[in-house]
Amino acid sequence: MNISGTAPILERPGILGAIERAIGALDRVPYTVLALPLRFAVATVFWNSGTTKLANWDATLQLFEDEYKVPLLPPELAAHLGAAIELTTPVLLVLGLLTRPAALVLLGMTTIIEVFVYPQAWPTHIQWAAMLLVLLCRGAGGLSIDHWLRRRFLRRP
Numbered sequence: 001m002n003i004s005g006t007a008p009i010l011e012r013p014g015i016l017g018a019i020e021r022a023i024g025a026l027d028r029v030p031y032t033v034l035a036l037p038l039r040f041a042v043a044t045v046f047w048n049s050g051t052t053k054l055a056n057w058d059a060t061l062q063l064f065e066d067e068y069k070v071p072l073l074p075p076e077l078a079a080h081l082g083a084a085i086e087l088t089t090p091v092l093l094v095l096g097l098l099t100r101p102a103a104l105v106l107l108g109m110t111t112i113i114e115v116f117v118y119p120q121a122w123p124t125h126i127q128w129a130a131m132l133l134v135l136l137c138r139g140a141g142g143l144s145i146d147h148w149l150r151r152r153f154l155r156r157p
Helices: 014-027 031-055 057-068 075-095 099-117 119-138 145-154
Strands: none
Touching (some): 099 119
């Protein structure tokens, strides 16, 4: 027993010990650090798509009429909704504001794109979905407006 009354942790020597220490160090990486690249990566993908839509609106409308074929929505409305989502949710993700709702909206948009527009692009869409699911389930992390608001108003860590 050591001074604190707990048994000392015995470290394995050699390569197994090095692997255990490396895994232990990785296990201690705070979620806040992991959430930042997730937020920025997803935000970048959708922001770039939104700004591309704005850069040539006539081409965007043509794509929604001829190629995208989003069900139940007229092409012009779908184009406006798509651009609005792609230009607002990335800002929310970068700020860490309303991260879970933004992730849910983008997950829905990703699902629509996968099912109705580009089903062959599932390897890319599953990467987006994986990042969005983590943000939906775990939130923005400690470096976010969400975290500040939760601590300020809900008194929860």
